[in-house]
Amino acid sequence: MLISTRGRYGLRSLVDLVINAGDNPIPLREIAERQGISESYLEQVFAILRKAGLITAVRGSYGGYTLARPASEITIKEILSALEGSLVPVDCVTNEQNSQCRRKNSCITHSFWKELDVKISELLSSTTLQDLVNKNENRL
Amino acid sequence: MLISTRGRYGLRSLVDLVINAGDNPIPLREIAERQGISESYLEQVFAILRKAGLITAVRGSYGGYTLARPASEITIKEILSALEGSLVPVDCVTNEQNSQCRRKNSCITHSFWKELDVKISELLSSTTLQDLVNKNENRL
DNA sequence: TATTAATCCTACTATTTTACTCGGTTTAGA
DNA sequence: TCTAAACCGAGTAAAATAGTAGGATTAATA
Numbered sequence: 001m002l003i004s005t006r007g008r009y010g011l012r013s014l015v016d017l018v019i020n021a022g023d024n025p026i027p028l029r030e031i032a033e034r035q036g037i038s039e040s041y042l043e044q045v046f047a048i049l050r051k052a053g054l055i056t057a058v059r060g061s062y063g064g065y066t067l068a069r070p071a072s073e074i075t076i077k078e079i080l081s082a083l084e085g086s087l088v089p090v091d092c093v094t095n096e097q098n099s100q101c102r103r104k105n106s107c108i109t110h111s112f113w114k115e116l117d118v119k120i121s122e123l124l125s126s127t128t129l130q131d132l133v134n135k136n137e138n139r140l
Numbered sequence: 141m142l143i144s145t146r147g148r149y150g151l152r153s154l155v156d157l158v159i160n161a162g163d164n165p166i167p168l169r170e171i172a173e174r175q176g177i178s179e180s181y182l183e184q185v186f187a188i189l190r191k192a193g194l195i196t197a198v199r200g201s202y203g204g205y206t207l208a209r210p211a212s213e214i215t216i217k218e219i220l221s222a223l224e225g226s227l228v229p230v231d232c233v234t235n236e237q238n239s240q241c242r243r244k245n246s247c248i249t250h251s252f253w254k255e256l257d258v259k260i261s262e263l264l265s266s267t268t269l270q271d272l273v274n275k276n277e278n279r280l
Numbered sequence: 281t282a283t284t285a286a287t288c289c290t291a292c293t294a295t296t297t298t299a300c301t302c303g304g305t306t307t308a309g310a
Numbered sequence: 311t312c313t314a315a316a317c318c319g320a321g322t323a324a325a326a327t328a329g330t331a332g333g334a335t336t337a338a339t340a
Contacts, residue, residue, distance in 0.1 A: 002230070004299085006299080012247070025315095046316090047317075058308090060316075063308075109152050120259070120260065123255065127252065132249065167285080197287060198286085198337090199286065199336045203286045204286075
């Protein structure tokens with residue numbers, strides 16, 4: 001599995017956030033209710049998104065969350081990378097030094113994994129949060 | 141991570157099997173040595189590949205493994221599907237009844253996951269084991 | 281026929297990841 | 311001051327991962 005519940009919950013919740021956005025920030029409780037996700041689990045997901053600079057929090061009563069940037073400027077890749085840590089299909093194609101495989105240059109399969117990684121990255125980085133919302137609106 | 145060591149070991153070992161194929165079946169010990177993989181772990185990997193009908197075993201002394209079909213007729217998707225069980229990026233796009241999500245039709249993100257799944261499938265099913273071997277030979 | 285080298289099979293295990301829950305602290309509007 | 315929100319850290323049960331271990335079966339060969 002490339003994407004865990006953390007990534008799926010996060011993406012669904014951000015789409016929810018865009019669709020239900022108004023003048024005020026949206027409390028997590030509402031998103032959790034609408035999406036049928038445990039609020040305390042979603043808290044942790046949103047903490048990651050906030051630290052990644054994708055959402056902004058307003059604390060205190062009548063607080064909640066808003067997107068830090070327009071939905072059209074946030075790619076799915078940014079969202080999922082933050083939540084999943086890494087999106088590489090196999091460890092050996094990561095850029096991190098310590099997990100790069102020693103066989104990298106001689107490994108026959110390495111270039112194939114790289115090719116797969118590029119294909120996945122292309123789709124994820126060419127799709128924005130707004131694209132997802134639009135796609136949904138067209139369906140209605 | 142989409143692909144675990146089981147999938148990576150399996151694919152690398154099959155490439156090894158093709159490259160080193162001769163008149164006789166190749167014993168697992170040799171592959172494990174060349175690839176630097178624990179032989180007893182690789183046993184389990186090869187058991188899966190055999191049950192999936194991708195390789196044929198010859199038991200007893202001077203035994204070993206051969207491909208069940210020509211490398212050009214075995215896709216990477218077949219290999220990895222067997223080893224990983226499923227290759228879907230998220231559970232909700234699987235065809236199995238019990239893990240299909242209830243929100244399937246209303247879920248905004250579902251069609252995106254499906255799109256990702258198709259992209260990955262396209263590459264994996266259009267590449268054969270022979271393609272990987274050829275790619276390597278061209279590099280030399 | 282005994283030896284040997286291979287596949288085959290089952291069970292166990294340590295570690296890591298996942299998907300949470302829980303209890304409390306801080307913040308800020310009414 | 312009350313309340314509703316974000317924030318924080320610790321704990322935890324279950325599953326997946328990546329193996330190890332020990333033996334049973336099979337078949338070629340000396």
